[in-house]
Amino acid sequence: MVKRPVLIAVSLALLVQNSWAAEIAAPRRAELLNLLKHDCGSCHGLSLKGGLGPALTPDKLTGKPVDFLATTILYGRYGTPMPPWRPFLSDPEALWLAEQIKAGVR
Numbered sequence: 190m191v192k193r194p195v196l197i198a199v200s201l202a203l204l205v206q207n208s209w210a211a212e213i214a215a216p217r218r219a220e221l222l223n224l225l226k227h228d229c230g231s232c233h234g235l236s237l238k239g240g241l242g243p244a245l246t247p248d249k250l251t252g253k254p255v256d257f258l259a260t261t262i263l264y265g266r267y268g269t270p271m272p273p274w275r276p277f278l279s280d281p282e283a284l285w286l287a288e289q290i291k292a293g294v295r
């Protein structure tokens with residue numbers, strides 16, 4: 190059983206460190222962008238301008254923090270068609286994808 194202070198310390202370290210991009214190798218980044226286009230694009234639109242799922246464009250995501258979006262990506266939204274991607278993505282990968290979306294990369 191991990192104690193709460195340890196969890197808090199780890200979360201803080203992750204927040205401060207902010208180095209998830211460095212942990213993702215270039216070939217995996219290409220795979221993630223491919224996933225974004227084809228799998229995410231099947232609901233959010235090929236250019237992420239919306240479809241069954243809402244637009245994932247920088248203007249629409251203003252004010253939504255990267256960790257909030259990454260949580261949505263990892264765990265989905267219960268009661269909506271947004272599925273959890275936890276089985277396929279690590280935390281750094283989800284954070285990196287959320288950053289890409291917010292930066293308008295697709």
Ligand code: HEC
Pocket residue numbers: 224225228229230231232233241242243245249250253258259261262266269270271272274286
């Ligand atoms: C089966 C359809 C579907 C797929 C596939 C899908 N999404 Fe979604 N997504 C949705 C829906 C629907 C919502 C809106 C949920 C709601 O009503 O809050 C959503 C919401 C989101 C949000 C929150 C947007 C906001 O403005 O808060 C993000 C971020 C997101 N999706 C990212 C992704 C990513 C990244 C992928 C691929 C790894 C993906 N989605 C794949 C349907 C999908």
